[in-house]
Amino acid sequence: MTTKPSSAPWADEPFHLITTPSTYLMDSHSYVHISSEMAHAHNVLIRGLNSILQQAPYVPTSTEKNYNAQDVKDLLFYVKSWTKTTSHHHWLEESFIFPEIEKFSGKPGLLDGPKNQHELFHGGIERLLAYASTTTPEEYRWEGVGGMKEIIDSFSKHLTDHLYAEIDVCLGMKALDSAGLKKTWDQAEKVAQQSGNLGLLYDIFPCVLGTADKTYEGGNPFPPFPWFIPYLVKYWFAAGNGCWRFNPCDWWGKPQPLAFIPQKL
Ligand SMILES: [Fe+2]
Numbered sequence: 001m002t003t004k005p006s007s008a009p010w011a012d013e014p015f016h017l018i019t020t021p022s023t024y025l026m027d028s029h030s031y032v033h034i035s036s037e038m039a040h041a042h043n044v045l046i047r048g049l050n051s052i053l054q055q056a057p058y059v060p061t062s063t064e065k066n067y068n069a070q071d072v073k074d075l076l077f078y079v080k081s082w083t084k085t086t087s088h089h090h091w092l093e094e095s096f097i098f099p100e101i102e103k104f105s106g107k108p109g110l111l112d113g114p115k116n117q118h119e120l121f122h123g124g125i126e127r128l129l130a131y132a133s134t135t136t137p138e139e140y141r142w143e144g145v146g147g148m149k150e151i152i153d154s155f156s157k158h159l160t161d162h163l164y165a166e167i168d169v170c171l172g173m174k175a176l177d178s179a180g181l182k183k184t185w186d187q188a189e190k191v192a193q194q195s196g197n198l199g200l201l202y203d204i205f206p207c208v209l210g211t212a213d214k215t216y217e218g219g220n221p222f223p224p225f226p227w228f229i230p231y232l233v234k235y236w237f238a239a240g241n242g243c244w245r246f247n248p249c250d251w252w253g254k255p256q257p258l259a260f261i262p263q264k265l
Contacts, residue, residue, distance in 0.1 A: 003215045005255040008263045009054050011047040011211070011248035015160045018043055018167055023217050027174075030182035035170035037185075040212070040222035041089060042163040047211040048082040049156060051248045055260035056148065062138045070242060071260075072137035077243035079148070080132040081203035083125050086159070088204055090118050092192045100188040105176055114169055117162040124155025201237040209233055210247025213255050 004010045022036040052075075059075050060067045098111040128151045141147035173181060209230055212223050230251040238244050238251075245259040257263055 003213075003255055006257045006263055008257060008261050010255065010258060011050040011054065013050060014053060015046050015050055015156070017046055017216070018164060020217055020220065021167070021171060029174055029178040030185065031171060031173040031176070031178070033182065034173060034185050035167055037222070038170050039167055040220060042167065043213070043216065044208055044211045045086050045089060046160065046163060047213065047248050048085065048207060049159070051211070051246055051258060052079055052082060053152065055246055055258050056142050058260040058262070059142070061141055069137040072140050074241075074243040075246065076132045076135060076137070076140065077241065078246040080129060081207040081243065083129040083132065085204045085207040087125055087129075088200070092195070094118065096192040096195070097185070097188045100184050101173075101181070104180055104184040111169065114162065114166045117158070117165065120158040121155040121162065124151065124158070127151050127154075201233065205229065206233050206238040206244055206247070209251050209253070210244055210249050212253050213249050214253030215255060
């Protein structure tokens with residue numbers, strides 16, 4: 001269950017969040033752990049997308065009253081960071097996690113379904129990244145032909161359908177050996193973590209920290225970052241960047257009201 005910080009719309013809609021499998025499956029098999037970790041990661045992406053969809057309509061464009069170029073600049077940087085976070089998640093899966101699980105299972109093509117779904121929204125995410133990277137605050141539009149909403153609408157259903165469907169694929173891993181699956185997952189995660197670089201601390205880390213609701217469904221420890229990372233991000237890597245006002249949670253995973261939404265709707 002989501003703990004909304006106020007009665008105003010929040011990042012748990014329009015696209016619904018995923019119920020974490022560990023909250024309803026009482027099974028010690030590692031497929032529950034894997035599908036729950038995946039659900040947490042997917043909910044991070046869904047909350048980020050919802051935050052954009054909820055708040056962008058309230059950021060005035062250059063032809064509107066109360067236009068503030070800095071707010072638009074911050075929105076575009078937030079969108080850019082979310083696209084990078086989303087692409088990074090799928091790149092990690094395709095590069096490190098899926099190949100290892102397929103090898104372990106002895107079933108080549110086991111994860112072809114999710115890989116093929118990636119293709120359905122990859123182009124849209126790239127278009128959104130290009131728009132957020134090259135559009136000036138004066139040129140920026142939310143509504144209408146060529147606006148940012150149109151780009152997001154072109155892929156958001158494919159993306160969220162995929163984020164929901166992949167949990168079912170993980171739940172299907174019950175057929176594999178539990179200990180072997182856990183070992184494969186842990187090793188692939190370790191290799192994936194080692195592929196990170198300092199640059200991620202400026203965009204992907206703040207995006208993940210600010211969209212991971214640690215109070216969700218009674219509490220969870222996702223993301224499993226070392227304790228000092230929120231401090232490092234808050235006081236150094238994210239400091240002075242107004243784009244993080246669009247995050248639905250604070251640096252410690254506590255839901256906060258969406259900054260650009262009127263709270264008395
Ligand atoms: Fe995934």
